[in-house]
Amino acid sequence: MKFVRKTFIIVLAAMLVVAVGIAGCGAKEVRKTEDLQEKSWEEILAEARGTTVNFYGWGGDQRINKWLDEVVAPRLEDKYGIKLNRVGMDIDEILNKLLGEKQAGREKGSIDVVWINGENFYTARRNELLFGPFTSMLPNFQKYVDPDDPEVKNDFGHPIEGYEAPYGRAQFVLTYDSARLPESEVPKDHRALLELAKKYPGRITYPAPPDFTGSAFIRNIICDVVGREKLEGLDPGDKKAVEEAISPAIEYMRELKPFLWKKGESYPATLAQLHNMFADGEILISMDYAPYAAAGKVKTGEFPAMVRSFVFEKGTLGNTHYLAIPFNAPNKAGALAFINYILSPEVQASKNDPVNWGDLPVIDFNRLSPEEKKLFEDINLGDAALPGDYLQARRLAEPDASLIPVIEEIWVEKVLKEGK
Structure with missing residues (x-):
């Protein structure tokens, strides 16, 4: 709360400065926004040419990093003359960095674009860390995205x-190796998962929050046990x-715990650790919030060829992740050009390919030309992937972002620390 209180004082002071007509940080930022909005798209691209865009975001997946560095970056420079500097950093570190710059009154920061969503977007907006609105300035947003x-x-x-602006869509999926686990035993709901864990004790687990995917698994269990509407x-x-509403799911996870890997006394710290355990045959089921991640890992040889994906019959959570521009981004024109390029059919199709990422596209297929649609139709998803329409029919909306830390806290108190 210390950061929030200090930030609030700074923002309030800036508002007062604008009100009395004194040139301050807030007033300068308003003028910068207006200046960009008054420019044509061609003028923005001309301003961006020859610059470098510093893109900060999660760097924990080497396939995604490679795609950004070896596919997106060269094309961006060739097409627009813009260099892409990818900086891998966890979002909490990014937000703390921006909060520190806000408190210090730094009008020019070091981050141009942030990969963000959910509770982190909520935190950034609450503390006025983002530039905008800007999506109306992007030609590809206007052309390809359903408002x-x-x-x-x-x-x-x-x-x-x-x-x-939307970057890609994700949906929680689970994976199994059909050479080790017969299809008849693949769990279609939480009850079947418990029975599987009892049959194969120590062969099921999930990452512990605050790991993003582990937290998503817990929310999926809650939705399966009590219903998303709760x-x-x-x-x-x-x-x-909140605890009362999700208590049946908490009781379920307490019942599941002794049959987990290491009897639930410890959990994998990261999704990468879980994937390694799965690839080594130590556990029977893995999971991911990138729906085609398993297909990509099969193609690269990280997962066995007989790996397949599945979701619960009631569905699994899906979300969209986004790109935002910090309030003090030093290269806002370059940031706009980069985000607009990400929303092109060319990049969205490349990102959809499991070899590169396996991320679901955010553009509206009804707005694509036949040639643009073919970019997606030519992608070989592989046997480990579930069809996009199958996933869409089983997609559940994420709950309010502000509920997530509360749910994680309850899980720590009632499940992780149980019996300790």
Whole structure:
């Protein structure tokens, strides 16, 4: 809360400065926004040419890093004369960096584009760390993105209002090796998962929060046990009410715990660790919030050829991740050009290929030309991937972002620390 209180004082001071007509940080930023909005797209591209865009985001997947460095970066420079500098950094470190720059009154920071979504977007907006609105300035957003899409309007329940542009779609999936686990034993709900864990004790586990995928697994279990609708309207400030609403799912996870890897006394710290355990045959089921990640790992030889994906019959959570521009980005023109390029059919199709990433596209297929549609039709997803329409039919909306830390806290108290 220390960061929030200090930031609030700085923002309030900036508002007062603008109100009395004194040139301050806030006033300068407003003028910069207006200047960009008054320029044509051609003028923005001309301003961006010859610059470097510093792109900060999660760097934990080498396939994604390689795609950005070896596919996107060269094409971006060839097409627009813009260099891409990818900086791998966890989002909490990025937000702390931006908060520090905000408190120090730094009008020119070091980050141009941030990979962000969910509770982190909520935190960034609450502390006024983002530049915008800007999506109306992007030609490809106007041409290819459906503005009425709920996930274009809201991010984990919070209005976007043009302060971030969609980057890709994700959906939680589970994976198994059909050479080790017969299809008849693949669990289609939480009950079957418990029976599987009892049959093969120590062969099932999941990453512990705050790992993103581990937290998503817990939310999926909650949705499967109590129903997604139970999470609607919950007040994150009323922890007792949240705990009561999800208590059947918490009891389920306590029942599951002794049959997990190491009897639930410890959990994999990261998704990468879970994937390694799965690849080594130590556990029977892995998981990912990138729906085609397993297909990509099969293609690269990281996973066995007989790996397949599945989701629960009631569905699994899906979300959209986004790109945003910090309030003090030094190269806003370059940031706009980069984000606009990401929204092109060329890049969205490349990102959809499991060899590169396996991310679901954010552009509306109804807006594509036959030639643009063919870019996606020519992609070989592989046997480990589930069809996009199958996933869409089983897609559940993420709950309000502010509920996530409360759910994680309850899990730590009632499941992780149980019996300790």
